[in-house]
Amino acid sequence: MDGRRRFPPTARRKEGVHRDSRLDAQRSDWEKASSFLTQKATIGSLFLKTLKIPSRQIKVFRALAQTQHETPSQFPRITATIDFPRHPCFKSRPMSDRKTLDERHQMTDLERVRHSAAHVMATAILRIWPDAQFAYGPPVENGFYYDFEMEHRITPDDFEKIEKEMKKVAKQNQKFEYKAISREDAKAMAESGRLGGLTERPGNPSRFKLDLIDKIPEGEQISCFQNGDFIDLCAGPHVGYTSKCKNVKVMSVSSSFYMGDESKGQLQRLYGTAFENKEALTEHLDRLEEAKKRDHRRLGRELGLFHIDEAVGQGLILWKPKGALVRRALQEFITQELDKQGYSQVFTPHIGKLDLYRTSGHFPYYQDSQFAPVPERDTLEKLADEDATCATLINGLNDGTYEGYLLKPMNCPHHIKIFASDHHSYRDLPVRLAEFGTVYRWEQSGELGGMTRVRGFTQDDAHLFCTPDQVAEEVKGCLDLVKKVLTTLGMNDYRVRLSLRDPESDKYVGSPENWDKAEAALRDAVIHLGVDYTVELGEAAFYGPKIDFVVKDVIGRDWQLGTVQVDYNLPVRFDLSYVGADNKPHIPVMIHRAPFGSLERFTGLLIEHFEGKFPTWLAPEQVRVLPISEKTLEEAEALAAKLADLGVRCTVDRSSDKVGAKIRNARLERVPNMAVLGQREIEEGTVAVRIRGEEKPIIKTEQQFIDDLLKEIAERSL
Ligand SMILES: [Zn+2]
Numbered sequence: 001m002d003g004r005r006r007f008p009p010t011a012r013r014k015e016g017v018h019r020d021s022r023l024d025a026q027r028s029d030w031e032k033a034s035s036f037l038t039q040k041a042t043i044g045s046l047f048l049k050t051l052k053i054p055s056r057q058i059k060v061f062r063a064l065a066q067t068q069h070e071t072p073s074q075f076p077r078i079t080a081t082i083d084f085p086r087h088p089c090f091k092s093r094p095m096s097d098r099k100t101l102d103e104r105h106q107m108t109d110l111e112r113v114r115h116s117a118a119h120v121m122a123t124a125i126l127r128i129w130p131d132a133q134f135a136y137g138p139p140v141e142n143g144f145y146y147d148f149e150m151e152h153r154i155t156p157d158d159f160e161k162i163e164k165e166m167k168k169v170a171k172q173n174q175k176f177e178y179k180a181i182s183r184e185d186a187k188a189m190a191e192s193g194r195l196g197g198l199t200e201r202p203g204n205p206s207r208f209k210l211d212l213i214d215k216i217p218e219g220e221q222i223s224c225f226q227n228g229d230f231i232d233l234c235a236g237p238h239v240g241y242t243s244k245c246k247n248v249k250v251m252s253v254s255s256s257f258y259m260g261d262e263s264k265g266q267l268q269r270l271y272g273t274a275f276e277n278k279e280a281l282t283e284h285l286d287r288l289e290e291a292k293k294r295d296h297r298r299l300g301r302e303l304g305l306f307h308i309d310e311a312v313g314q315g316l317i318l319w320k321p322k323g324a325l326v327r328r329a330l331q332e333f334i335t336q337e338l339d340k341q342g343y344s345q346v347f348t349p350h351i352g353k354l355d356l357y358r359t360s361g362h363f364p365y366y367q368d369s370q371f372a373p374v375p376e377r378d379t380l381e382k383l384a385d386e387d388a389t390c391a392t393l394i395n396g397l398n399d400g401t402y403e404g405y406l407l408k409p410m411n412c413p414h415h416i417k418i419f420a421s422d423h424h425s426y427r428d429l430p431v432r433l434a435e436f437g438t439v440y441r442w443e444q445s446g447e448l449g450g451m452t453r454v455r456g457f458t459q460d461d462a463h464l465f466c467t468p469d470q471v472a473e474e475v476k477g478c479l480d481l482v483k484k485v486l487t488t489l490g491m492n493d494y495r496v497r498l499s500l501r502d503p504e505s506d507k508y509v510g511s512p513e514n515w516d517k518a519e520a521a522l523r524d525a526v527i528h529l530g531v532d533y534t535v536e537l538g539e540a541a542f543y544g545p546k547i548d549f550v551v552k553d554v555i556g557r558d559w560q561l562g563t564v565q566v567d568y569n570l571p572v573r574f575d576l577s578y579v580g581a582d583n584k585p586h587i588p589v590m591i592h593r594a595p596f597g598s599l600e601r602f603t604g605l606l607i608e609h610f611e612g613k614f615p616t617w618l619a620p621e622q623v624r625v626l627p628i629s630e631k632t633l634e635e636a637e638a639l640a641a642k643l644a645d646l647g648v649r650c651t652v653d654r655s656s657d658k659v660g661a662k663i664r665n666a667r668l669e670r671v672p673n674m675a676v677l678g679q680r681e682i683e684e685g686t687v688a689v690r691i692r693g694e695e696k697p698i699i700k701t702e703q704q705f706i707d708d709l710l711k712e713i714a715e716r717s718l
């Protein structure tokens, strides 16, 4: 029964920072223990046990006691180490959709247009389907949506009809009128079906609006907006008249749940977009069209790059041979650069013991975004014998009664253990451990898509262990690598976000001097990189400042890439040390860096950026040899064999197609180089080279063709 009572784990998990209040309450005991420990570490651990402080924290505490020796006044460190951070590798999720009145009034002009267009869309839908029940209709990144419930399932065939009706509403130039109403009146209007409707709708109360009214905090002014016959519960703000919403387009329909809650039944979500003028709308739609052409999901399928199979699992990418070649080329390139920068490559397993992640603080606090743990077989058998419940198992795994394994949500703990397996002197530092490390995260199935939102992915990960003085140089090295890779790929439009600490707050781990140093180092590195950057004060994690990369692709879309993150926390949690020049133990600083995020996401970006037309060095098939007829097939095979010997990825089109068709096929498959061999070429010892994107062939001697090709590949030309 005990197990059942404790499960599910508390709501604390939802918060960004997790504080063990029990330990917090014992802070004065911790302080006592700290000074005690400084003198007598072994007795100290017994003392901690009598205080019922979990043993896994003793290790952390010992490391701290060591630092206390040097700087006895820094107690805040102790409370900081029992906060459970959101790790850089975990993205934060929106806590709630509901905006405060303040936030609402910060809506930009464009957001006002879009939100107003949502009302116009609701008006149009109600004119066609008067029974529709509306829930919630906010502006979103590229437009707006409205969630509603009705019997008719909207399909793309309905879009034109809805759009036409919306334009009518815009043309009528209805005024958006604000009315403050009492909670009772709001409820009465919802009960009668009037709220979120064109008329009263007896027997069809506005059930979502009723619920939304209940969610408005006591004391907050309730209001509605009316345009024409449509009255909606809304805090605004709006544009003045519906004519401002005439540049609209209905975009797509999907299903959703009210407030994201599956138990509340399925709704329809109709997306639209609106702009302040026609030109902006057209430009947006053109760009979408371009994006559709480049969609990596479609190209990935057409070009045979990757596959997602329900039988394997959603969000789990199967790299097909051609995609794998692209990935290999990319990995080889990055590896070469890492070798130049003195990184050591390592390999680590895909799983690790739960206790490892208890120490790192990632378990049990981030279960929402992890695959469920794998209990040991003995544990399962024992619990089965005892007829125990799942709750007993889960609680036991969570509190450490039972051991088990976790599919690794990140690579850091494994790399830390490699570092910790040797003694280090300050002379050995920095240690740079790199791995194309595959990690697993539990994304909600609704959020999965192509290669960009997945459940298993391989990071271009590395962890650097260094002295505080080395942070500057190391971060600079990370940024140089990013610059090299992005420049080589022709992505010259990127910027960085520099997240620093909030100068007013004292929640940070690590000494202020080190923070000052690290922040200055990051800023220097960013300036040295010479790209646009923004500074975000207070956005640093409590354990260190960081840099994030955002790259713009050829059609102007932003892609969030990876991060370089300084970390003063994990070295303490894992009790890492090195011997300094003073012959005393010191705690190293750790830098997490995965500048391209993951190979999946990055490859998805590359497919779209190049529209599948990879430069020769990245192309899965670099050359296709096209014999004009069967008579030159033998020579074609010989040329291909020669190229393959030189490491060129090459095939021969052996089909009986006419050469025109062969060229077309090679173009469709985005092959960058075609070598056409006819009788004449063979007699003259030449090749008719067709380069993707060029109309006319270039006649080259075979040797010239090979030399040019090898040079292009070696230089990684675009
Ligand atoms: Zn509104």
Ligand SMILES: [Zn+2]
Pocket: 410, 411, 412, 463, 592, 593
């Ligand atoms: Zn890491």
